[in-house]
Amino acid sequence: MLARSWKGGWVFELGGVGVPGENPPCPSRRPPYSLTSKRMKCQILQMIEESYVADGIQFDQYVLKTLLGILVRVVLILLTMRSSSDGFVCEKDAVHCHTSLIIDNAFTMIDPINGPLFVDEGTLRPILQPDKEVSIENVITADGWNTTLPLLTANKSMPGPPIFLYQNQTITIIVQNNLINEAVTIHWHGIDQLGWPAMDGVAFVTQCPILPGQFFNYTFQPRFSGTYWYHSHVGNQRDMGLYGAFIVLKREGEVPINNQHIIHLQEWNHKFGPITLLKANLNNTSSSSESILINGKGEFENNEAPHEVFQLDKSNSHLFRMIGVGSADVLLFSVPGIPLIVKETDGYPFVPKTVDEIIIYPAERYDFELDLKNIREGVYNMTVHILERKYLEKRQNVFGLGLINITNSLSLPVNSSASTSNIKTVLNCPFEVFPNETKIECIPVSFLKSRPSFRLEFDIIPPTQETFTHFLNFGFPKEKEYSSINGKKFIWPTVSALTQPSELNTSCANCDAETSCECTHALNLKSGSEIIMVLSNIGTGAVITHPIHMHGHTFEVLKMGFPSVNETGFLIPNNDIQCSPTLANNKSQCNNATWRNATWNDYRSIPNINVEDPVRKDTIVVPYGGYSIIRIWATNPGVWFMHCHIDQHMIEGMALMLNESFENIGDLPIGLQTCHNFKNQPSAPKSFFQASEENISESQVNTQNSQILELQSRSMENNVIVNGVEEKAPE
Ligand SMILES: [Cu+2]
Numbered sequence: 269m270l271a272r273s274w275k276g277g278w279v280f281e282l283g284g285v286g287v288p289g290e291n292p293p294c295p296s297r298r299p300p301y302s303l304t305s306k307r308m309k310c311q312i313l314q315m316i317e318e319s320y321v322a323d324g325i326q327f328d329q330y331v332l333k334t335l336l337g338i339l340v341r342v343v344l345i346l347l348t349m350r351s352s353s354d355g356f357v358c359e360k361d362a363v364h365c366h367t368s369l370i371i372d373n374a375f376t377m378i379d380p381i382n383g384p385l386f387v388d389e390g391t392l393r394p395i396l397q398p399d400k401e402v403s404i405e406n407v408i409t410a411d412g413w414n415t416t417l418p419l420l421t422a423n424k425s426m427p428g429p430p431i432f433l434y435q436n437q438t439i440t441i442i443v444q445n446n447l448i449n450e451a452v453t454i455h456w457h458g459i460d461q462l463g464w465p466a467m468d469g470v471a472f473v474t475q476c477p478i479l480p481g482q483f484f485n486y487t488f489q490p491r492f493s494g495t496y497w498y499h500s501h502v503g504n505q506r507d508m509g510l511y512g513a514f515i516v517l518k519r520e521g522e523v524p525i526n527n528q529h530i531i532h533l534q535e536w537n538h539k540f541g542p543i544t545l546l547k548a549n550l551n552n553t554s555s556s557s558e559s560i561l562i563n564g565k566g567e568f569e570n571n572e573a574p575h576e577v578f579q580l581d582k583s584n585s586h587l588f589r590m591i592g593v594g595s596a597d598v599l600l601f602s603v604p605g606i607p608l609i610v611k612e613t614d615g616y617p618f619v620p621k622t623v624d625e626i627i628i629y630p631a632e633r634y635d636f637e638l639d640l641k642n643i644r645e646g647v648y649n650m651t652v653h654i655l656e657r658k659y660l661e662k663r664q665n666v667f668g669l670g671l672i673n674i675t676n677s678l679s680l681p682v683n684s685s686a687s688t689s690n691i692k693t694v695l696n697c698p699f700e701v702f703p704n705e706t707k708i709e710c711i712p713v714s715f716l717k718s719r720p721s722f723r724l725e726f727d728i729i730p731p732t733q734e735t736f737t738h739f740l741n742f743g744f745p746k747e748k749e750y751s752s753i754n755g756k757k758f759i760w761p762t763v764s765a766l767t768q769p770s771e772l773n774t775s776c777a778n779c780d781a782e783t784s785c786e787c788t789h790a791l792n793l794k795s796g797s798e799i800i801m802v803l804s805n806i807g808t809g810a811v812i813t814h815p816i817h818m819h820g821h822t823f824e825v826l827k828m829g830f831p832s833v834n835e836t837g838f839l840i841p842n843n844d845i846q847c848s849p850t851l852a853n854n855k856s857q858c859n860n861a862t863w864r865n866a867t868w869n870d871y872r873s874i875p876n877i878n879v880e881d882p883v884r885k886d887t888i889v890v891p892y893g894g895y896s897i898i899r900i901w902a903t904n905p906g907v908w909f910m911h912c913h914i915d916q917h918m919i920e921g922m923a924l925m926l927n928e929s930f931e932n933i934g935d936l937p938i939g940l941q942t943c944h945n946f947k948n949q950p951s952a953p954k955s956f957f958q959a960s961e962e963n964i965s966e967s968q969v970n971t972q973n974s975q976i977l978e979l980q981s982r983s984m985e986n987n988v989i990v991n992g993v994e995e996k997a998p999e
Pocket residue numbers: 813814815912913914917918922
């Protein structure tokens with residue numbers, strides 16, 4: 269028999285497979301959830317059997333079931349070996365690796381054997397047996413709040429299991445949706461999916477969502493090493509725990525994996541579930557977060573819930589890969605007493621900067637090493653604060669803590685020349701001067717320089733000599749309630765834009781320079797052209813800083829324009845952009861901005877623009893009262909989402925689709941699912957349903973089942989298969 273282990277692998281127990289006789293019905297999907305594995309095995313066996321019957325070949329049922337039972341076990345063993353919450357590593361000499369993510373409903377503070385738990389001075393105890401101690405191994409504690417919260421998880425853990433592979437390896441990840449109620453997709457954040465637009469994982473932009481009980485094969489080939497991550501791209505599922513690290517390793521010069529430490533940083537809010545959030549909104553209760561988690565662990569009101577602990581031997585080099593997986597909050601990270609040598613952001617290297625603190629917005633990544641030369645052995649704190657979203661003052665009542673235990677197997681000497689400066693350097697400020705702080709030196713990311721040796725190569729379509737500039741203003745015009753880009757509140761397509769473009773209505777005809785509207789906002793990018801985007805945050809809708817993420821690309825950050833700080837400490841918006849030819853910026857929605865100085869239309873003549881060695885990112889801060897100038901080349905055909913990574917803003921409409929060189933997308937994987945638009949109701953429901961039923965014969969159902977099975981088994985082979993179709997990898 270097979271039973272489901274708590275962390276998502278498969279545990280094998282002794283038992284019979286292939287006993288002759290009638291097929292009992294497969295177990296239902298109702299709780300208890302441990303039936304899920306039996307149900308899946310049962311359904312696979314039935315599908316195999318039905319496919320043989322459909323082909324008119326009848327084997328002796330006992331022999332057939334026994335052989336196929338063994339086959340199913342082998343397949344599931346392979347899945348087991350490659351799927352656990354401890355993570356997956358693609359072997360260095362492999363060309364194509366396979367793993368799986370099983371998406372489940374889960375809960376905080378429940379042990380599968382002992383039931384609901386509480387925290388007692390750092391120890392987990394069952395509420396019904398308070399004298400007993402429970403190991404944290406099978407428990408998602410979050411902040412240890414002793415009220416169980418619902419989660420959505422990959423392989424029953426939060427964070428989900430990290431996935432490691434090497435540059436240019438192809439990977440297939442089977443995402444199985446075991447959720448009871450919800451559809452899901454998984455986005456591979458920061459992977460540009462060059463040549464693989466159907467694998468980007470955005471519901472209703474690049475694919476139809478995966479319904480409960482179904483699965484999707486994501487196959488793609490990451491080209492660049494670095495720290496990436498995966499997360500759901502449906503609603504606010506990411507906030508409920510559906511995320512994990514996706515690490516692409518360098519072929520040479522990589523820190524050993526055992527010395528790489530992933531830090532998932534997030535705020536934690538007891539109202540993240542859709543129902544509790546709805547209830548909080550109805551009651552008009554505060555939705556601010558209660559605690560901060562490091563790798564899914566933190567404390568609520570000093571309850572002494574378990575913290576994350578990192579073990580470091582000073583005689584080795586260690587790499588920290590920090591990922592902002594939070595929903596909305598701006599977080600300030602530091603290891604007091606130890607300088608951070610920051611080397612990469614969003615997967616791309618820059619000339620290293622040594623800083624004291626890093627500001628990280630949702631979806632950003634920063635890779636750093638610790639400067640340990642002046643550091644003695646001992647236990648050090650890793651601290652995280654929430655910063656208010658406009659002036660970045662520290663919130664006083666919430667504090668995140670992790671621990672670093674530094675040992676020294678070689679007894680290296682401690683250098684006594686420690687810095688005594690009381691000025692703190694902070695990376696990633698959304699302004700040049702920190703308001704009301706005299707002891708902070710700000711380093712915005714636009715001050716970073718990419719490594720001179722670093723060059724990108726694009727290879728789907730060649731770049732042209734044409735340049736186009738697009739002004740995009742992010743904010744809340746129209747009584748501050750309209751999450752939008754250029755006043756356009758994004759309405760989600762009802763079908764997948766990539767697979768069914770002819771069914772989309774992307775008209776935004778009702779919008780203009782001072783009128784907001786709702787539409788499926790799409791921005792056309794001309795094939796091969798150089799694209800300059802001026803991402804701004806000014807006008808009547810400017811309220812807070814937004815972290816803006818672009819799919820399908822990383823971009824160069826050529827310049828950031830910042831607000832200034834007046835003598836009373838207030839931020840005064842930057843004036844380089846003209847929102848309207850007739851209205852002052854503070855009276856305009858800024859839906860149709862231009863440069864105030866027309867000579868800036870040739871972007872190379874903009875003062876202090878960096879086209880020589882700009883840093884690359886996929887998520888950029890667009891400062892309140894300022895702007896960020898970014899550059900891409902439209903050489904990756906696809907439909908790419910671009911949006912604020914504050915989940916609530918994205919859901920409310922601060923998003924658009926980049927329609928990039930659609931004519932050059934080429935063939936999508938055959939069999940890529942299409943979806944149906946439920947907004948078009950049939951005019952004569954009765955006859956419609958009769959016609960539908962007549963069109964589906966039993967043999968068609970059997971054929972579909974055998975195709976699904978073939979797809980599942982072939983995806984285990986070492987071929988490049990995208991949803992059952994062999995494809996040539998991009999060269
Ligand atoms: Cu936002």
